[in-house]
Amino acid sequence: MVKLIMHGCNGKMGRVITDIVKNDEHTELVAGVDSYTGVPNEYPVFESIEKCDVKADAIIDFSNAAAVDGLLDYCVEKQVPVVLCTTGLSEEQLKKVEETAKKVAVLKSANMSLGINMLLKLLQNATKVLAPAGFDIEIVEKHHNQKVDAPSGTAIALADSINETLDHEYKYVYDRSQVREKRTKKEIGMSAVRGGSIVGEHEVIFAGADEVIEFKHTAYSKAIFGKGAVEAAKFLADRQAGLYDMSDVIQL
Ligand SMILES: NC(=O)C1=CN([C@@H]2O[C@H](COP(=O)(O)OP(=O)(O)OC[C@H]3O[C@@H](n4cnc5c(N)ncnc54)[C@H](OP(=O)(O)O)[C@@H]3O)[C@@H](O)[C@H]2O)C=CC1
Numbered sequence: 001m002v003k004l005i006m007h008g009c010n011g012k013m014g015r016v017i018t019d020i021v022k023n024d025e026h027t028e029l030v031a032g033v034d035s036y037t038g039v040p041n042e043y044p045v046f047e048s049i050e051k052c053d054v055k056a057d058a059i060i061d062f063s064n065a066a067a068v069d070g071l072l073d074y075c076v077e078k079q080v081p082v083v084l085c086t087t088g089l090s091e092e093q094l095k096k097v098e099e100t101a102k103k104v105a106v107l108k109s110a111n112m113s114l115g116i117n118m119l120l121k122l123l124q125n126a127t128k129v130l131a132p133a134g135f136d137i138e139i140v141e142k143h144h145n146q147k148v149d150a151p152s153g154t155a156i157a158l159a160d161s162i163n164e165t166l167d168h169e170y171k172y173v174y175d176r177s178q179v180r181e182k183r184t185k186k187e188i189g190m191s192a193v194r195g196g197s198i199v200g201e202h203e204v205i206f207a208g209a210d211e212v213i214e215f216k217h218t219a220y221s222k223a224i225f226g227k228g229a230v231e232a233a234k235f236l237a238d239r240q241a242g243l244y245d246m247s248d249v250i251q252l
């Protein structure tokens, strides 16, 4: 049995993970952490990770960026692997993730779904053909009205995957409203839409002269992220220190 701590247990994804683990015979939630402790839980809940004294094989994190520094320190101190799913981390925090992964196993992924992780690979082949042929690259993402970070972590991961095949020569453009200029060739535009209960949509557009190719992923439920995170936790539980991602968990 893999014993888990759910960091952000009373949030939207924390509740999804709680349901998945309840129906999974190989995992058990031994504790939760959430700044909101006003609801009943079937496991002990602590208001911050520092107060959690329950031993576990791995932590799953869906919280917010401000909570991640303390979590990383805790993981190093207690030597507990962590599946880091929270998005919107700063450059400084991303460096801290890399440093942490030298001391304990960390799996970081902005999107735990099979579809997006497959798309990250597909895009690399498409980019190798379409970018040299002069196609412009734009990413449009849509999410629910409760999301705080923009663009989504997934949109950035998609852009990073594309840019990796372009020797990181393309720059990211998030806002065209302040500059009265045509787009340049070597840029990836990213646009964010927020509204209602949209679970998550990502569209990558390769726009050429007289033809357009679009890759689109639509999430119809948060369970696709939850299932991926639980599988990632099982994978990570007995791993050596290192920085992992979903391509280590899913056979692509
Ligand atoms: N990688 C992936 O596949 C996915 C990533 N995400 C990302 O996961 C994160 C969480 O998403 P979601 O569940 O929708 O967000 P929610 O806001 O619904 O949940 C986050 C929870 O974390 C709690 N929290 C805040 N601060 C702390 C803290 N210091 N310690 C512990 N818990 C804390 C919040 O409490 P309070 O409300 O009181 O602040 C809230 O209950 C986001 O960054 C989102 O982008 C989401 C879906 C998929």
Ligand SMILES: O=C(O)C1=N[C@H](C(=O)O)C[C@H](O)C1
Residues within 6 Å of the ligand: 087, 110, 111, 143, 147, 151, 152, 153, 154, 155, 199, 200, 201
């Ligand atoms: O906040 C969300 O809901 C989601 N966040 C992740 C992101 O920022 O990419 C993943 C998913 O799209 C849902």
